[in-house]
Amino acid sequence: MDSYLTSIIKQFEYYKSLGDKTFEQLTFDEIQNEIAKDSNSISIIVKHLVGNMLSRWTNFLTQDGEKEWRHRDLEFEDTYTSKNELIPNWNKGWMCLFNAIKPLKEEDLEHIIYIRNQGHTVTEFINRQLTHYSYHIGQIVFLGKLLKDENWQSLSIPKGNSSKYNEEKFSKEKGKRHFTDDV
Numbered sequence: 001m002d003s004y005l006t007s008i009i010k011q012f013e014y015y016k017s018l019g020d021k022t023f024e025q026l027t028f029d030e031i032q033n034e035i036a037k038d039s040n041s042i043s044i045i046v047k048h049l050v051g052n053m054l055s056r057w058t059n060f061l062t063q064d065g066e067k068e069w070r071h072r073d074l075e076f077e078d079t080y081t082s083k084n085e086l087i088p089n090w091n092k093g094w095m096c097l098f099n100a101i102k103p104l105k106e107e108d109l110e111h112i113i114y115i116r117n118q119g120h121t122v123t124e125f126i127n128r129q130l131t132h133y134s135y136h137i138g139q140i141v142f143l144g145k146l147l148k149d150e151n152w153q154s155l156s157i158p159k160g161n162s163s164k165y166n167e168e169k170f171s172k173e174k175g176k177r178h179f180t181d182d183v
Contacts (some may be wrong), residue, residue, distance in 0.1 A: 053093035
């Protein structure tokens, strides 16, 4: 289970980095672009993720993950005025997550915690949050790619480079390592 905790931290760091690398490629106007009626801009998705992270991870071992002070519906109203406002909030959400998860020990993983009075083991809770965040970060990356079009710098293996990528990977000795170690 120690390998689970190490791996899960690396997974969260990886997804945060995908968001970070997307923001680096976009202007604030692009981040606010709602490409279709009633769709969410990257800015709104970030606001939702931050609200979720702060609510879920604040005192998560002792308090329900849906805090009374959270106003989820307001997370879908774009109120950021600049990247200089958005990025620190993004980082604040992630800092809350990492401050909560990094001290965990194996014995914490079966502890029951709650979201809206629904019980989860800590392991189930972590998995729930990881899938939720990866879903939305996938949206952020996809929107970034659509907005940048041919100017998008790939965050994974670019089209047509799979053979080159595989050749590099298979040139290394077999060994246990996390897929994010080379990212």
